[in-house]
Amino acid sequence: MNRTPGTRVLVLNSGSSSVKYQLLDMAGGTRLASGLVERIGDGPVADHAAALKQVADELAAQGLGLDSPELAAVGHRVVHGGIRFTEPTLITDEVVTAIEELVPLAPLHNPANITGIKVARELRPDLPQVAVFDTAFHSTLPEYAARYAIDTATADEHGVRRYGFHGTSHAYVSRATAELLGKDPSEVNVIVLHLGNGASASAVRGGTCVDTSMGLTPLEGLVMGTRSGDIDPAVIFHLSRVGGLSTDEIDDLLNKRSGLLGLCGDNDMREIGRRMGEGDVTAQLAFDVYVHRLRKYVGAYTAVLGRVDAIAFTAGVGENSAAVREAALRGLTALGVEVDAVRNAVRSPSARLISAAESRVAVAVVPTDEEMEIASQAYALVQA
Template sequence: MSDYVLVINAGSSSLKYSLVDAASGAAPAVGLVEQIGEAEGHHSHRGPDGELSTKLKVENHEDALRAALEAFSSHGPSLDDVELAAIGHRVVHGGARFGDPALIDDELVAAVTELVPLAPLHNPANLEGIEVARRLFPDLRQVAVFDTAFHQTLAPEAYTYALPLELRDDHGIRRYGFHGTSYAFVAAEAARLLDRDLADLNLIVLHLGNGCSAAAIRGGESVDTSMGMTPLEGLVMGTRSGDLDPAIHAHLARELGKSVAEIDQLLNHGSGLKGLAGGNDFRELSERREAGDARAQLAFDVYCHRIKKYVGAYYAVLGTVDAIVFTAGVGQHSAAARAASLANLERLGIELDESRNTASGADARRVSADDSPVAVLVVPTNEEWQIARETVALIR
């Protein structure tokens, strides 16, 4: 049986796809269809027979997936030749029900539909991608891999909010956590890099991209994480506020007359680095900061201060820490953010090696000093490979 999986990540106005060899992680083709439903969309595809970059009108996700299939035919590789084993779908929210990948059938679709109130911005798009793929590949097994699944090991004291318990039990208001597929991959890679058994490791993993989160991982299992019922809680992000005094919502409504929808839009899409500095591209922020831009400097300082607070909190949760792991775009590429987030933590056994930290590299690597009791690692994430691996493991 082939190990090739077509990994699909359907967003509200985009469809990202990858053909991944679950055994090796090789991705002979990747693509992205953007601006679905708009006047003009864009499709990019990179395959063994060349690259495609074209503008086109894409009415819906079915048009997007059909465009992807045409690109496989024209720019390779042929999906008929690779003999797909399955299709793996990223699904953002699995609620308390899904702690593992699951075969997609009508019952699963109904269950994920019931979870839409917990992820109204994400699950509907994920469901649309699933329905389209089921129509176009009716005879191929398809698997849902949930962002929240990795955190189903949280204990009640970690996932329960201090609200009336009936809100948790009747309405699902609790901490779920996200980026779970990334955490599963990165934790395993960190253990490999350290040449240690994952079951024996305590890790603090910092997933720092446009969306940011932290997780305390003991023996390969999540024991705490910064994102909550939604991806809004926790660290400062590209456009999300992260932790916030909940009374600010009422203040914004009372003093500025903002509606619930306007506040939700502000906190999710107009806050974070964008709100502080006017832009959410961390590379541009770094350039502005180096040029002496005060707003960019404040945004950087707030961002790193929040990370440091979570490092300290999760150190206390775990008791002992073997490694701190940085991943995702900012975590992998910003030496300045790593240094600022871990500055003055030598008493906790955390000490960076400046030359290692500032050296560029695309592979997993150690950036801490040789005598640092707590290793500091940079581990590139690969969520598509993790989805492919979990998909193949389930169908086998």
């Protein structure tokens, strides 16, 4: 591939009704522009083509138009890459077709990602466009960690295995945590806790992911804003046979009406904290269920890794809720984990340690930067 002369990468995250974008300059690692186009198909923004045109207009108004020779590539977030896409991939017609074939594994996300890719390619057919997959960082899971204990032939026929998600965040944060410790990622074992409305954990050994909490879909694992996380599969059969719920109704229940929302009616941790302060026992229970699940995963991944050098909290809740961080790690002194209350209470946009001086395991708060990770991977590919 011929190297492109520019140093800028436009990162696009196309959702079903929105497009988020950031323009980054890789020469200095700086963010030149960012924005969000919402309510696509509902109002003045008719479709994704109109949304991308609006993005182009907003950038042009800042002197950063899509026709700039400084633009080296467009990086696209794609949620599901299956077992085929384990690295950032230059987008071709064949790649688009392959991503379309993965829609059954991510019916809510991949179609929107594909639409964004197609429109961006129409706008700049001459420009390298790169797909960066949420699942890619987790493709290194050992087979024994990726497999579910169901009939192998059935699993293989339908692509049933653990894929994991939030991979760009876990990749960025695990590497940034090593940098915070002044070490090379290959020297550090990290448990990453990505806690937003969606939440996931990963066990990263020497820069390589060896286990993660999300599975075939983003529903498995930690308690989330509206998703149940881990649940006895027989609950689904019970709700169908005894409750008379359809498959679609159960899907909606577990993905959109469960988690914190299902437990207490709120999926905003700030509101839950306010209610707890007023003595709301329902909010307290939701919080306790949430942190109990977190603590279980920290313990499990400590066993998986054997040696843990750091635990890193990231994303909206992980970066901002001192109460969640403290409660999730409370009582883990036997594992060498001790949080410093004063450090934990500090709010800062910078990566920082919140562990006590005597803690054998470093505890860190590391703001994630998925857009920078996507841009870095896309830029590295087009410059290779």
